[in-house]
Amino acid sequence: MSIALSALLFTIALAYALSPITSIQKEFEISPGTVDTVYSVQPKIPEEVLFSGAEVISSIYKLNLDGITVKVNGTTFSTPKDVKDKLSYISKYAKYSQSITYDTKGKVSYITYTSK
Incomplete structure (x- = not known):
C-alpha cells in the first residue's frame, strides 16, 4: 500500500x-x-514625399522665424506680415511637393511648395 x-x-x-x-x-x-x-514586410517608400497644406502652413511659421523665404504656388512668404496676410491662399487639404534651393554657401535660400 x-x-x-x-x-x-x-x-x-x-x-x-x-x-x-x-x-x-x-x-x-x-x-x-x-x-x-x-x-x-516593409511598405514601399513613395518616390516623392507629399506634404499636406497644414504641414506647409506649419513649416512657413517655423521657417519664417529662421529667415528662410517660402514660396507656395508662386506666393512668397518672406516676412511675418506676408504670413499674416497671405496664409488664406494655402489650401489646408491639398497635397504639396517640396523643392529646396540652396545658395553658394550651402545654406537654404528658399523652399518652394507646389500643389499636386
Whole structure:
C-alpha cells in the first residue's frame, strides 16, 4: 500500500513538474510571430514625399522665424506680415511637393511648395 501511494505521489509530482513545459510549448506554437514567417514586410517608400497644406502652413511659421523665404504656388512668404496676410491662399487639404534651393554657401535660400 505504501509503495502504491509513493508511486501515485511520484506520478502526480512528475506531472505537476512537466505541465509548465508542455504549456509553454503550446503557447509558442500558437503565437502569431511564429506562423509562416519570422520577418515583417516593409511598405514601399513613395518616390516623392507629399506634404499636406497644414504641414506647409506649419513649416512657413517655423521657417519664417529662421529667415528662410517660402514660396507656395508662386506666393512668397518672406516676412511675418506676408504670413499674416497671405496664409488664406494655402489650401489646408491639398497635397504639396517640396523643392529646396540652396545658395553658394550651402545654406537654404528658399523652399518652394507646389500643389499636386
